[in-house]
Amino acid sequence: MIYLDQAASSFPKPKEVAEAMVAAVNEYGANPGRGGHRLATQARVTIDETRELLKTLFNAPSKKHVWFYQNATGALNQALFGFPFKEGDHVVSTALEHNSVRRPLEQLRERNGLVITYAQPDEEGIISPEKIAQACTDQTKAIVLSHGSNVTGAYLELEKIGEMAEAHGIVFIVDASQTAGVIDIDMKRDRISMLACAGHKGLLGPQGTGVLIVADDYGLTPLSYGGTGSYSELIDQPSQWPDRYESGTLNTPGIAGLKAGIEYVLDNGVAQIFAHEWALTERLLKGLGAQKVDVYGPPLPRKRLGVVSFRLSGFDSHEVALILDEHYQIAVRAGLHCAPMTHETLQTTDTGLIRVSVGPFNTEREVDQLLQAVMDIQQAFTS
Incomplete structure (x- = not known):
């Protein structure tokens, strides 16, 4: 997993x-x-x-x-x-x-x-x-x-x-x-x-x-x-x-x-942990930016926490999370994330968002696998 x-x-x-x-x-x-x-x-x-x-x-x-x-x-x-x-x-x-x-x-x-x-x-x-x-x-x-x-x-x-x-x-x-x-x-x-x-x-x-x-x-x-x-x-x-x-x-x-x-x-060191998580986050943001994905939050090059929320047009966020879990063994969080006012502000209350968040033990390979899985899901449902 x-x-x-x-x-x-x-x-x-x-x-x-x-x-x-x-x-x-x-x-x-x-x-x-x-x-x-x-x-x-x-x-x-x-x-x-x-x-x-x-x-x-x-x-x-x-x-x-x-x-x-x-x-x-x-x-x-x-x-x-x-x-x-x-x-x-x-x-x-x-x-x-x-x-x-x-x-x-x-x-x-x-x-x-x-x-x-x-x-x-x-x-x-x-x-x-x-x-x-x-x-x-x-x-x-x-x-x-x-x-x-x-x-x-x-x-x-x-x-x-x-x-x-x-x-x-x-x-x-x-x-x-x-x-x-x-x-x-x-x-x-x-x-x-x-x-x-x-x-x-x-x-x-x-x-x-x-x-x-x-x-x-x-x-x-x-x-x-x-x-x-x-x-x-x-x-x-x-x-x-x-x-x-x-x-x-x-x-x-x-x-x-x-x-x-x-x-x-x-x-x-807190600084080293942040640097590692930011490197993975930047990789994730660039990868999602190359796909037809709506990404929310500060755009590059502005730094952010290792938290990236997005949605795929035409997809329910819970459905995508379920596919990632069952078919790719990738655990993410979908929905309103106990922060409904944030979603009201982003105008995403109706669909919720798919949230990917990284930590000190995640790797570039894992981020790349997530990006490939998102691409596969989009291609499977649009082809």
């Missing part, structure tokens, strides 16, 4: 990821922070070391600012539903958001009277920092956006947006699910207030892992209350970080696997 659905979840993982998870289950499968014996201590140390790696990767203030969740959606829920928004507060987002951002915002609009502006992309699918700035008002409390689109592969200039947000006292919340581990992100340089990401995509960890990193105290209300393994004498949730925002037993095997994935990213 040729796996070209990396934007959904990276596969394969570095072998060290599974090895670390097995060790966590078989060698120290105790409850982290719920005991002073050596196995519980080892579990806690593994989690603390993973926090430290994430602090290093994203230049966060300290490991205590790194909080673990089941996925990026859980992290974003904590950031958004936990934030002290008031009725009439204004938020700026974009028309290219995944539902993990859009749905919480729309719920806040319905529940709390939040006012939302979705900045629109230009004809090349780019949303400039100037567009974000123009959407802001005196009532803007937060800018909430995805760093990179999971449909078009376009990504934003975080540093310029962050500078503007900081200058106007606006909280800057970033969903880096598509870019963490692929594009350099520096929370201090980019003035990011809160950074959420999935562990199972560019960070090469397992599913069931997500992260929220906060730069400062924004008065967040915890979304869950309960045991933290610390300050057990308190009736209220403890105020200390990260305990305040991590009730319940953490996913130690998953976090151990995430640690191994991050170590792979750091060892190989």
